[in-house]
Amino acid sequence: MALLEVNGLGIKFGGLRAVDDLTMKINKGQLYGLIGPNGAGKTTVFNMLTGVYAPTNGGFTLDGEALAGRSPIEINRKGIARTFQNIRLFSGMTVLDNVKVGLHNSKKYNVFEGIFRLPRYFREEAEMDERAEELLKVFGLEGEKETMARNLPYGRQRKLEIARALATDPKLLLLDEPAAGMNPNETAELMKTIRYVRDEFDMTILLIEHDMKLVGGICEELTVLNFGQVLAQGKTSEVLNDPEVIKAYLGE
Amino acid sequence: MEFLEQLINGLNLGSIYALIALGYTMVYGIAKMLNFAHGDIIMVGAYTLSVAVSTFNVNPGLSIIISMIVCAALGILTEKIAYKPLRKASPLTVLITAIGVSYFLESLALLIFGSKQRKVASVITMKPLSIGSFELTGESIVTLGVTIIIMVALTLFINKTKTGKAMLAVSEDKGAAQLMGVNVDFTISVTFAIGSALAAVAGTLFTSSYGFVGPYTGAMPGIKAFVAAVLGGIGSIPGAMLGGIILGIIESFSKAYISTQLADAIVFGVLIVVLLVRPTGLLGKKRMEKV
Amino acid sequence: MKKIINKKNIIAAAVAVGVYILITVLCSAGLLSRHYQSLLVPIGINVILAVSLNLTVGFLGELTLGHAGFMSVGAYAGCLFTLYSDLPTVIELPLAIIIGGAVAAVFGVIIGIPALRLKGDYLAIVTLAFGEIIRSVITNLDALGGAGGLKGIDKSSGFTSVYILLLITVLVSVTLVDSRHGRAITAIRDNVIAAESIGINVVFYKLLAFVSAAFFAGAAGVLYGHNLGILKPNTFDFNKSIEILVIVVLGGMGSIKGSIISAVIITLLPEVLRGLDDYRMLIYSIVLIAIMIVNNSSKLKAAKEKFIEKIRSGNTPAKEDA
Numbered sequence: 116m117a118l119l120e121v122n123g124l125g126i127k128f129g130g131l132r133a134v135d136d137l138t139m140k141i142n143k144g145q146l147y148g149l150i151g152p153n154g155a156g157k158t159t160v161f162n163m164l165t166g167v168y169a170p171t172n173g174g175f176t177l178d179g180e181a182l183a184g185r186s187p188i189e190i191n192r193k194g195i196a197r198t199f200q201n202i203r204l205f206s207g208m209t210v211l212d213n214v215k216v217g218l219h220n221s222k223k224y225n226v227f228e229g230i231f232r233l234p235r236y237f238r239e240e241a242e243m244d245e246r247a248e249e250l251l252k253v254f255g256l257e258g259e260k261e262t263m264a265r266n267l268p269y270g271r272q273r274k275l276e277i278a279r280a281l282a283t284d285p286k287l288l289l290l291d292e293p294a295a296g297m298n299p300n301e302t303a304e305l306m307k308t309i310r311y312v313r314d315e316f317d318m319t320i321l322l323i324e325h326d327m328k329l330v331g332g333i334c335e336e337l338t339v340l341n342f343g344q345v346l347a348q349g350k351t352s353e354v355l356n357d358p359e360v361i362k363a364y365l366g367e
Numbered sequence: 368m369e370f371l372e373q374l375i376n377g378l379n380l381g382s383i384y385a386l387i388a389l390g391y392t393m394v395y396g397i398a399k400m401l402n403f404a405h406g407d408i409i410m411v412g413a414y415t416l417s418v419a420v421s422t423f424n425v426n427p428g429l430s431i432i433i434s435m436i437v438c439a440a441l442g443i444l445t446e447k448i449a450y451k452p453l454r455k456a457s458p459l460t461v462l463i464t465a466i467g468v469s470y471f472l473e474s475l476a477l478l479i480f481g482s483k484q485r486k487v488a489s490v491i492t493m494k495p496l497s498i499g500s501f502e503l504t505g506e507s508i509v510t511l512g513v514t515i516i517i518m519v520a521l522t523l524f525i526n527k528t529k530t531g532k533a534m535l536a537v538s539e540d541k542g543a544a545q546l547m548g549v550n551v552d553f554t555i556s557v558t559f560a561i562g563s564a565l566a567a568v569a570g571t572l573f574t575s576s577y578g579f580v581g582p583y584t585g586a587m588p589g590i591k592a593f594v595a596a597v598l599g600g601i602g603s604i605p606g607a608m609l610g611g612i613i614l615g616i617i618e619s620f621s622k623a624y625i626s627t628q629l630a631d632a633i634v635f636g637v638l639i640v641v642l643l644v645r646p647t648g649l650l651g652k653k654r655m656e657k658v
Numbered sequence: 659m660k661k662i663i664n665k666k667n668i669i670a671a672a673v674a675v676g677v678y679i680l681i682t683v684l685c686s687a688g689l690l691s692r693h694y695q696s697l698l699v700p701i702g703i704n705v706i707l708a709v710s711l712n713l714t715v716g717f718l719g720e721l722t723l724g725h726a727g728f729m730s731v732g733a734y735a736g737c738l739f740t741l742y743s744d745l746p747t748v749i750e751l752p753l754a755i756i757i758g759g760a761v762a763a764v765f766g767v768i769i770g771i772p773a774l775r776l777k778g779d780y781l782a783i784v785t786l787a788f789g790e791i792i793r794s795v796i797t798n799l800d801a802l803g804g805a806g807g808l809k810g811i812d813k814s815s816g817f818t819s820v821y822i823l824l825l826i827t828v829l830v831s832v833t834l835v836d837s838r839h840g841r842a843i844t845a846i847r848d849n850v851i852a853a854e855s856i857g858i859n860v861v862f863y864k865l866l867a868f869v870s871a872a873f874f875a876g877a878a879g880v881l882y883g884h885n886l887g888i889l890k891p892n893t894f895d896f897n898k899s900i901e902i903l904v905i906v907v908l909g910g911m912g913s914i915k916g917s918i919i920s921a922v923i924i925t926l927l928p929e930v931l932r933g934l935d936d937y938r939m940l941i942y943s944i945v946l947i948a949i950m951i952v953n954n955s956s957k958l959k960a961a962k963e964k965f966i967e968k969i970r971s972g973n974t975p976a977k978e979d980a
Contacts, residue, residue: 165855191857199855205848207912208841216845219838220857226866229837230830232662236837243838283856401779449947452955458778459721460954463907466900467946474939593783632794635787642784643772 116179118143118319119164119287123173124183125343126163133159134343136173141287141336146313147321148334148351152363155340157323158200161289164321165197166190177287192220194286198276198293200323206265210256213264213275214247217282221246250278253315254308270301274308281316288312290322294329302326306333331355339363371501373623374616379507379576381615382514386569387592388599388607389521390562396538396602397558400458403465404445406589407472408563412438412570413580414476417487427490431571435564442563443556451552469586476582484581487574510572517565518608525604530557538602587631591618594638600651609649678821685817693929695817699885701925702820703878706827708905708917710874715903716912717835718867719847720774721782723899725875727789730894731765732758732876734802737811737883747814751884755823755877762876766869774864789899796891807890808883815884823881827874831914834870843867844912904942907949 117140124137134156141147149157162168164175166187174183182190205213222239229236251257254274259267264275273293280288293309294302306329312318324330330337330351337354339346341363347354354360387409394402415437419430449468453461493505525531533554536544545551573588574580591614599610617637621630641648681698684690711725736758740750773784797805834840842863845853854860883889901924909920928938 167851167855187851187854188857188859191855197855199852203849203852203855205845205852207848208844212841212844215838216841216853216858217856219842222838224838226834226837226839229839230833232833239838279852279856401783449951452951456950456954457719459715459719460950462721462779462782463903464947464950466903467943467950470900470939470943471947474943478936478940590783590786594787597780597783626798628794628798632791635791638787639772639784639791642776642780646776646780 117141118145119175119177119321121164121173121175124160124163124170124175125172126159126168127171132343134163134170134340137338137340137345138173139338139345139348141319141321143286143319144313144317145319145336146309146334147319148330148337149321149323149340150325150330150337151340151346154342156343157340158291159343160340161197161291161323164190164289165195191283191285194284195289196280196283196285196287197289198273198280198291200291200295202269202272202276204264204272204276204279206263208264209260210251210262210264210267210275211244211247211260213279214250214282215243217279218243218246221282221284247282250282253281253312254278270297270305273297274305277308277312281312281318286319288318288320290320290324292323292325294324294326299328302329305329309333327355369623373619375503375507376623377616377619378612379510379615380619381595381612382510383569383573383576383588383611384592384595384615385608385611386514386517386565386572387588388596388611389517389604390566391593391596392599392601392604392607393534393558393562395596397534398446398450398454398555400450400461401465401593402450402562403462403589404468404472405562405566406585406587406592407469407476408438408442408566408585409570409573409588410476410580410582410585411441411472412567413487413574413584414480414485415567416490416571416574417485417580420488420490427492431490431568434571435567438563438567438570439560442559442566446555446559451555473582473586480582482582484579484584487578487580489575489578490571491575506572506576510576513568513572517568521561521565522604530554534558591634594634597638597648598641600648603648603650606648606650674825678818681817697925697929698817699815699820699881701922702817702824703882703885704902704905704921704925705824705918706820706874706878707902708909708921709827709831709914710871710878711902712906712909712911712914712917713831713834713843713867713871715906716910716917717840717843717847718864720864720868721778721903722785722868722871723782723896723903724769724785724787724789724792725871725902726894726896726898727785727792728762728765728872728875729879729882729898730792730796730889730891731879732762732872733879733883733889733894734796734808735761735876736880737808737889738802740812740814740884741808741810747812750812751814751819754884755880758880759873759877762879763869763873765876766872767865770865770868770872771861774861774868786896786899789894789896793891793895802891803889805891807888809888811883811887811889813884813887815881820881820885823874823877827877828914828918830870830874835914839863839866904946907946 119141121137121139125135126133137160149160151157159168163170166185166189169184174181176182177193177195180193182193205216222243224235224239248257248260251260254277256271256275256278264272267275277290277293294305297305309320310333313320334351336349337351338348339354339360346363347357347360387405390405391402394400394405412434415434416430419425419433420427425433445468449464450461453464489506491505491509493509495505496503496508525534533544533549534557536547536549537551537554541551592611595610595614596607598614599606599608614634618630618634621633625633685695707725707729714720714722736754739757740754743750745753769785769788773781776784796802802808842853842858843866845858846860846863850860905920905924906917908924909916931938
């Protein structure tokens with residue numbers, strides 16, 4: 116059984132069908148790409164998969180459990196985490212604390228144990244620090260753990276966002292344009308990191324990307340959206356050579 | 368008869384709220400900010416009028432125009448000094464700043480005029496109108512008349528003139544309007560000027576009905592007019608009119624039939640209920656946050 | 659690993675005890691005039707109010723204008739309790755504080771559950787409306803003394819009890835903020851959508867901040883009533899809420915230390931600058947506007963950061979302060 120199964124997913128805003136009848140399957144451990152021209156509805160798909168929007172048609176299951184229409188909080192707890200196209204960090208918090216917020220639900224000490232500094236507070240805080248630093252190390256951010264998130268350079272903010280999403284220990288990671296605003300060197304490094312995350316954390320990753328080098332380089336399968344509908348689907352090499360896809364990207 | 372009398376009272380008060388609410392709603396629509404100091408513009412307008420009429424013996428008609436000009440200028444000035452630098456700041460920041468401006472105007476008035484309320488002679492000289500045993504005061508007639516004229520004029524201005532359309536465009540999408548060649552700064556200034564001039568008119572009508580002005584005269588009507596704007600749907604001009612009238616009638620009936628002291632509590636209770644049941648107000652539009 | 663006993667905490671404890679001893683000695687030696695002694699309680703109460711309001715305004719990032727409303731609910735509840743109970747003061751006053759805080763917290767839940775769904779300006783106005791409703795209802799309740807006030811309350815609180823509550827408030831605020839719960843609250847302030855995306859229960863944590871703030875405001879109200887011996891509904895009007903907000907903003911939103919210092923200064927200022935009393939509110943308002951503009955205008959902010967960087971690069975590279 117596939118980890119994520121999307122069945123006929125669609126949403127209407129007023130009269131506009133932003134996404135229509137999207138069906139796709141992502142297997143465990145896969146690196147899957149969702150591509151398409153601007154305004155094709157890619158981020159809208161992410162928003163439905165993470166509960167920001169409730170789909171008007173169809174649904175999706177994670178590990179066989181139907182999640183469409185649930186709240187973002189519930190969906191995250193069920194195992195989907197994401198990053199955002201326009202970075203959404205906790206800008207007034209340190210890099211370390213950003214990741215520690217991601218670890219929030221993995222710990223159990225309650226408000227009173229926290230306020231009165233009971234033993235579980237110290238034990239779990241220490242565990243959180245350790246885990247957060249491990250995650251920061253994956254992205255080479257361990258040297259900046261006390262920096263305010265807002266003072267990080269752009270490319271590193273994107274990485275921190277991924278680290279924070281991973282902290283919630285998801286089964287499926289959604290990356291919304293992770294390479295946006297990066298130079299070719301940074302992108303190359305990011306590709307390595309994404310592959311590393313997949314291998315090391317045994318992660319399934321669905322990503323939206325415009326950088327075709329990155330998509331061609333790491334994605335095993337693709338779905339191409341155009342005007343909210345599936346234009347092509349399948350193995351990366353085949354999809355990228357599909358004349359319809361080329362036409363949609365280059366125009367006529 | 369009492370019912371009719373209270374209805375007229377309510378319409379009278381409601382018209383004043385509607386005029387103030389227009390200022391709130393226009394500014395909110397365009398600058399996306401709650402101008403907490405808007406109520407205090409009423410107070411400035413009332414003082415200006417009172418000083419012009421009783422200290423300088425200017426004729427009432429001209430005094431009203433002076434008061435409108437002073438308030439319009441004040442509106443533009445506060446926007447330029449206090450709000451413009453904060454266009455990209457959080458709503459929290461802007462609201463605190465607006466509270467600061469409100470306090471500034473109140474304490475300035477307190478310094479200049481003292482805490483004692485100043486008597487304001489009514490500038491409305493119209494004779495009351497008697498219909499059978501029922502008497503309609505000149506103030507009521509003028510208030511209702513002026514409000515209707517202003518509403519019509521404002522609606523025409525926004526829908527028919529270039530500046531009015533620019534205001535609509537800026538309220539939809541500031542960035543896009545700018546790209547289409549709309550002068551956003553100018554449009555915002557015009558909005559503040561019109562809103563504040565309307566507040567001056569409201570101040571004139573308010574003090575003509577009540578006879579006094581003090582440093583805090585504007586605060587309560589200001590907050591209630593904001594309630595009216597929210598009730599009608601913030602950002603909506605017909606909503607401000609509707610909200611103002613409804614609120615005026617509720618207040619007037621509460622005072623007459625329930626309790627004078629509890630009238631304010633009832634008005635605020637209405638606000639809370641509206642916001643919980645229909646946060647966009649009666650005629651407001653829903654907005655979705657882009658993720 | 660973190661420890662309770664470290665250098666920072668020892669210093670903080672020493673300061674807390676030191677300040678108390680210093681003030682007690684100054685009072686008993688007669689070095690502090692009667693007039694200034696009478697200011698100790700108002701200062702302490704303003705510190706409690708400011709530190710607790712900072713939880714919602716500074717850490718949660720939601721503007722509430724009804725803090726005085728929570729203070730009054732707590733004050734009336736606690737004072738009614740002591741009016742009708744016959745316990746010795748040592749038991750009665752702490753009980754009254756807990757009752758006052760708890761009643762205010764219950765109101766916090768009742769108001770908070772619906773109101774916290776609203777954003778920004780709307781929440782501010784709803785809390786303002788709530789404060790005004792409470793005030794007019796109390797004014798109309800004869801059982802609570804009406805507009806004339808609730809009289810005959812034991813004058814059982816003084817500097818010591820206020821100081822103890824102050825320490826508890828500060829301690830709880832500091833430890834709450836530095837826990838997973840506090841981080842969740844701050845995360846909501848910085849980005850609600852991101853907080854939801856990582857599974858933070860936004861409603862719960864908004865309510866936690868809101869209700870904690872209400873609790874301490876109510877508790878402070880109890881001590882206020884037991885210091886003055888009378889409660890008048892008009893003391894708790896919208897202007898009182900604004901005054902506390904001014905204190906929080908001047909001290910720096912999200913800075914507990916700042917709230918403490920600012921509460922002391924703002925409460926003392928009118929006494930120190932007696933001649934300037936008329937200008938006090940004017941000065942507050944100008945400072946409030948100026949702080950907002952300097953801290954938030956993008957141009958001025960860039961200039962400020964450059965300036966700070968310049969100073970820092972001159973000295974040893976300083977650590978990023980939180």
